[in-house]
Amino acid sequence: MDDDAVIHTRGLTKRYRGGQLAVDGLDLTVPAGSVFGFLGPNGSGKTTTIRMLMGLIDPTAGSARVLGQPMPRAARAVLPHVGTLIEGPALYGFLSGRDNLLRYDAADPTADPRTRRARVSATLERVGLTAAAGKKAKAYSLGMKQRLGLAAALLQPRRLLVLDEPTNGLDPQGMREIRSLIRELAAEGTTVFLSSHLLDEIEQVCTHAAVMAQGRLLVQGPVADLAAGTRGRLVVTTPDPADAARVLKEQGADDVVLGEDRVSAEAPPPDRDLADLNVALVTAGVRVRGFAVERASLEDAFVALTGEGFDVAG
Numbered sequence: 001m002d003d004d005a006v007i008h009t010r011g012l013t014k015r016y017r018g019g020q021l022a023v024d025g026l027d028l029t030v031p032a033g034s035v036f037g038f039l040g041p042n043g044s045g046k047t048t049t050i051r052m053l054m055g056l057i058d059p060t061a062g063s064a065r066v067l068g069q070p071m072p073r074a075a076r077a078v079l080p081h082v083g084t085l086i087e088g089p090a091l092y093g094f095l096s097g098r099d100n101l102l103r104y105d106a107a108d109p110t111a112d113p114r115t116r117r118a119r120v121s122a123t124l125e126r127v128g129l130t131a132a133a134g135k136k137a138k139a140y141s142l143g144m145k146q147r148l149g150l151a152a153a154l155l156q157p158r159r160l161l162v163l164d165e166p167t168n169g170l171d172p173q174g175m176r177e178i179r180s181l182i183r184e185l186a187a188e189g190t191t192v193f194l195s196s197h198l199l200d201e202i203e204q205v206c207t208h209a210a211v212m213a214q215g216r217l218l219v220q221g222p223v224a225d226l227a228a229g230t231r232g233r234l235v236v237t238t239p240d241p242a243d244a245a246r247v248l249k250e251q252g253a254d255d256v257v258l259g260e261d262r263v264s265a266e267a268p269p270p271d272r273d274l275a276d277l278n279v280a281l282v283t284a285g286v287r288v289r290g291f292a293v294e295r296a297s298l299e300d301a302f303v304a305l306t307g308e309g310f311d312v313a314g
């Protein structure tokens, strides 16, 4: 077991009673201090994994350690150090935002009642809800509800935050707010584990990521490495795209895509000198206006891994 890991699983498996194998032999390592994106299309097993990590359901096989301790056995010792936002916050609509937090904190046996009011006020401030603190929660927008849920997770200092699809259903402004809050928390040293089905979200906020598909882990590691393992695309801008495409194919380029004033192809391997390709184009009379390699995105990496597009719907 990796002692520095905040979350570490070995062969973690969940088969539901109906027979559905939701998580299949998962080996996950979440380094301390990371913002770790747990990525996968709907139904790939993310929520099931999170529920096992938090001791809400038992695994069928395998083991999980959170903050160095076995789950679910050590749940009582571990969970006070973990802030969670899973499947939307449970709020009382008839209570104000502030009263929701006071009530939530009062239900936590590890929370100090003497500092309760001050902590609630500070947390409301931190998530930008001070002005709306007196409003009933049912009058909150979806983004405000989500921020209130996050506030509940932040009432006490946490070593780990586990957020299940924290920006799901939010408008772009709401997403930005949650993402910048996540970055702030990470900068203070909290490890953040968040699930998402949005590739660009993971690229924007995460240092590390794991990709799930159909209950299995496809890959995990630093986000920069995941994309770097995939070749970028060579993009040639030219008024002669058909000729350029022909020359690139002759030169052995793969996956040549013809556009109106551009041609792209899979970037050649590192041992191939790009200048030679450019010379071949120009020698064949292709007028080259632009010649560049675009870095691979996480989406390219995902497509390369699975051979299919990422389902970003839902």
Ligand SMILES: Nc1ncnc2c1ncn2[C@@H]1O[C@H](COP(=O)(O)OP(=O)(O)OP(=O)(O)O)[C@@H](O)[C@H]1O
Residues within 6 Å of the ligand: 016, 017, 018, 020, 021, 022, 040, 041, 042, 043, 044, 045, 046, 047, 048, 049
């Ligand atoms: N309580 C349950 N009983 C039986 N099958 C379940 C249960 N919960 C989830 N599943 C199934 O397990 C698989 C994984 O679901 P899970 O919710 O973990 O995926 P997910 O990646 O979190 O997707 P989503 O984003 O839709 O929640 C799915 O096929 C789902 O239908």
